[in-house]
Amino acid sequence: MxxxxxxxxxxxxxxxxxxxxxxxxxxxxxxxxxxxxxxxxxxxxxxxxxxxxxxxxxxxxxxxxxxxxxxxxxxxxxxxxxxxxxxxxxxxxxxxxxxxxxxxxxxxxxxxxxxxTTTQASTSWPHDLGPDGTGSPGREFARRHGYALALGDVMSRLDLPVDESALRGHEAAAAASGRAYEMRSWVGGVPDEVIEQWAILDASLETEAPTGEKEIEAQTPDVDSIRESDDLIARQRRLSFGTIALAPDGTAAAYSQLVVSTDGNAYQWGTLVRTADRGHRLGLAVKIANLRMLQSTAPEVRSAYTHNAESNSHMLAVNALLGFRPVERLGELQKHLD
Missing domain, CATH: 3.40.630.30 (Gcn5-related N-acetyltransferase (GNAT))
Structure with missing residues (x-):
């Protein structure tokens, strides 16, 4: 056979x-x-x-x-x-x-x-191998079979808990810069009153964040897709923490989601600040709000992980400020089928 x-x-x-x-x-x-x-x-x-x-x-x-x-x-x-x-x-x-x-x-x-007509995949390698991943098994296999490196990411780890005095200092700086925005946070599924705004930001994540050479279209905001994701998180016995920043007109300016896996780690999912609202430290503010909820609700969690495009210097700087340190790289790969 x-x-x-x-x-x-x-x-x-x-x-x-x-x-x-x-x-x-x-x-x-x-x-x-x-x-x-x-x-x-x-x-x-x-x-x-x-x-x-x-x-x-x-x-x-x-x-x-x-x-x-x-x-x-x-x-x-x-x-x-x-x-x-x-x-x-x-x-x-x-x-x-x-x-x-x-x-x-x-x-x-x-x-x-x-x-x-297009295939996309990913592979990871140690951070010290560099952004191209030369020598790593997955990267070399992909290269031999026509998969180009469309976007390079950095995986960073944060040791928990974050020192409370450091969090307070970062929180005060973020609050002073973004005082015009209303912050809402929760544990579990996205609340009905903000889900439409959450869906708008979530749909724009793939194209608002750096995409490199990836061929990807803007997504249509879809509340049903958010609810499907909430349902899967619950089925998997994961725990989700969400924060949204609302502009004075009620539209979503920033959001962030942090999810605790049954492996005992927390994973940063989407974080995005709308282009028009950047420069107010909203990315830092929504991340801090989620970390505070995580540390009070699940104090047993000792590590949080996040992936960011290597070209996303602003978000990498925010993560470094919070204490994240790079530990691995991930290559997002792409191939056009004949």
Whole structure:
């Protein structure tokens, strides 16, 4: 039997376990034993969710029935419908045998069959390897197969808790600069009274933030998509902290979301300040508000992680001010299908 992609049933626990084990093994081999990976149950919950936003497909890479790795496709259904997001994981024991190359060809065929013309993926490497990732397994594999580095990101880690006196000082500076704005914060899903404004900023994140050479279209604000995300966070037993800054006319000027995973870490999700409202330290203000809620609600969390485009010097400076330090790099990759 030749190598094949077997699309798994997300309600088949053994198949999902095999998928996750290949994914986690590959990530830890390339990034170290302490690599941040989705937990098994978080993965299971995502694959099982019925989504109107994205068509998620997970595959086992098999040869003669033996599982050699795992793969995935995420096909946007509402915006950017010409793009397919690919994932490919081959643990070290099955490398150097052409498994990844053959699996990638099959995965790209699946993307073409779904009407996609551009594939995007990502790979991580140690920070000290530099912004190009030369020498890292994932980056070199991608390079050989025609995937260009469209955007380089920096992953930074913050040790928690942040010193209270430092937080107070940063908070006072941000408040003085942004006193015209109303701050609202919450734990859990986005409140009904601000969800439309939240959706507007969330939809603009992909194009307002640096995109490098990534080909990506502006998204349409969609409250239903936000509610779907809230639902998945709850299913995964994650905990979300959100803050929005409202301008005097009631429109959203800035927002930020921080999510605690069941792996015990917190992860910075979207943070954005609307172009017209920049220069008032709103990015710092919304981040501080979320950190305060995190430290009071989940004091057991000891690390927070964030990714930022290497070109986003302003947000990197805000993170450094709060105590984040770079630990890894991530390359956002892109290829046009023939």
């Amino acid at each position: 030749p190598l094949d992609l077997h699309r798994l049933d997300p309600f088949d626990d053994d198949a999902v376990d095999a998928w996750w084990e290949a994914y986690a093994a590959a990530e830890r081999a390339d990034r170290g034993a302490g690599a941040t990976v989705w937990t098994r149950d978080e993965t299971r919950s995502e694959l099982q969710q019925e989504s109107a936003v994205v068509d998620r497909r997970a595959y086992l890479i098999r040869d003669a029935g033996e599982v050699l790795g795992s793969a995935s496709l995420a096909l946007p259904l509402k915006d950017n419908t010409g793009i397919a997001h690919l994932g490919l994981s081959v643990p070290p024991a099955h490398r150097r045998r052409g498994v990844g190359t053959r699996a990638l060809a099959l995965l790209e065929h699946e993307a073409r069959s779904a009407g996609r």
